[in-house]
Amino acid sequence: MAKHLLTISDLTKAEIEAVFEKTKIFKERQKSGIPHQPLLGKTITLIFEKVSTRTRVSFETAMYQLGGNAIFISQRDSQIGRGEPIKDTARVLSRYVDGIVIRTFGHDIVEEFARYSSVPVINGLTDLHHPCQVLTDVFTIVEKKGGCKGLKVAWIGDGNNMANSWIEAAARMSFDLMLACPDGYLPDKDILERAKKDAKSRIEIVKNPKDAAKDADVLNTDVWASMGQEDEAEKREKAFKGYQINSDLLKLAKKDAVVMHCLPAHRGEEITDDIMEGPNSVVFDQAENRLHVQKVILEKLLT
Ligand code: CP
Ligand code: NVA
Numbered sequence: 517m518a519k520h521l522l523t524i525s526d527l528t529k530a531e532i533e534a535v536f537e538k539t540k541i542f543k544e545r546q547k548s549g550i551p552h553q554p555l556l557g558k559t560i561t562l563i564f565e566k567v568s569t570r571t572r573v574s575f576e577t578a579m580y581q582l583g584g585n586a587i588f589i590s591q592r593d594s595q596i597g598r599g600e601p602i603k604d605t606a607r608v609l610s611r612y613v614d615g616i617v618i619r620t621f622g623h624d625i626v627e628e629f630a631r632y633s634s635v636p637v638i639n640g641l642t643d644l645h646h647p648c649q650v651l652t653d654v655f656t657i658v659e660k661k662g663g664c665k666g667l668k669v670a671w672i673g674d675g676n677n678m679a680n681s682w683i684e685a686a687a688r689m690s691f692d693l694m695l696a697c698p699d700g701y702l703p704d705k706d707i708l709e710r711a712k713k714d715a716k717s718r719i720e721i722v723k724n725p726k727d728a729a730k731d732a733d734v735l736n737t738d739v740w741a742s743m744g745q746e747d748e749a750e751k752r753e754k755a756f757k758g759y760q761i762n763s764d765l766l767k768l769a770k771k772d773a774v775v776m777h778c779l780p781a782h783r784g785e786e787i788t789d790d791i792m793e794g795p796n797s798v799v800f801d802q803a804e805n806r807l808h809v810q811k812v813i814l815e816k817l818l819t
Contacts, residue, residue, distance in 0.1 A: 520630040520637045524684035543808040553583025560615040565591045574806040606632035636817040650681035652809040670728035671695040675703035687711035692718040696728035729768040736776040737786045762788040
């Protein structure tokens with residue numbers, strides 16, 4: 517496995533499959549209350565320049581359950597907020613801790629951090645990628661459907677960090693991905709081109725959410741305005757009108773389709789409340805699995 521986990525493409529298909537196999541074992545072990553503490557004496561730090569509920573708590577809990585320790589610092593209470601260079605911060609923290617999880621804005625920031633860090637760096641979300649979430653989501657599909665190869669996954673809405681990571685995941689894991697995005701809100705062009713070249717499955721952008729949802733095995737969405745785009749919320753609300761997972765859209769998908777959302781969700785915008793709470797929704801299993809998948813990632817990168 518590569519030293520750092522910054523994007524889904526940092527992992528091979530075989531490595532992702534190995535993560536999933538181990539996640540199943542870790543999850544069962546935890547449910548039976550059997551302790552497993554391979555990271556005894558190890559510490560990670562979480563550096564978060566954006567807020568978080570799931571990523572922070574699942575990583576901190578994962579470390580404690582594995583016998584280690586986690587230190588959370590936000591921009592506000594570290595020298596990063598006062599302009600200490602990334603390359604200095606990375607070299608200093610590397611001398612204290614065994615791994616670093618970063619949530620920030622520009623993807624170049626985690627790349628620079630990783631370049632100067634002598635310990636593994638894990639991307640906990642940037643404007644461009646959200647690999648830990650999408651790895652977990654694909655694990656959740658495998659858990660629910662027995663596999664992901666050949667399935668049709670629909671993405672409804674913004675071509676954002678989540679969409680970019682889904683595109684990389686589709687290329688790696690050979691499922692079809694149809695993304696319905698409005699004009700002006702398409703996924704990253706380079707990521708899309710690279711993935712299409714590598715993929716054995718179909719990765720396609722369409723405009724109409726109905727085309728994406730038709731016969732889909734998975735319906736997937738995310739907020740219309742991501743963190744850092746709060747000022748654009750009003751404009752985005754107009755642009756994304758109709759890009760919503762609701763009962764009409766769900767009817768077009770396969771009967772046993774699962775509905776996913778990385779959360780937090782804005783009910784009434786990208787997804788309706790009845791779908792969030794309905795029988796097809798797997799959003800809370802998805803959220804739980806962050807813990808199990810990340811425990812495996814931490815063990816693999818830190819030992
Ligand atoms: N899905 C996700 O990353 O959630 P948080 O922003 O709460 O970490
Ligand atoms: N696209 C969202 C994901 C949140 C987990 C954001 O970046 O805010």
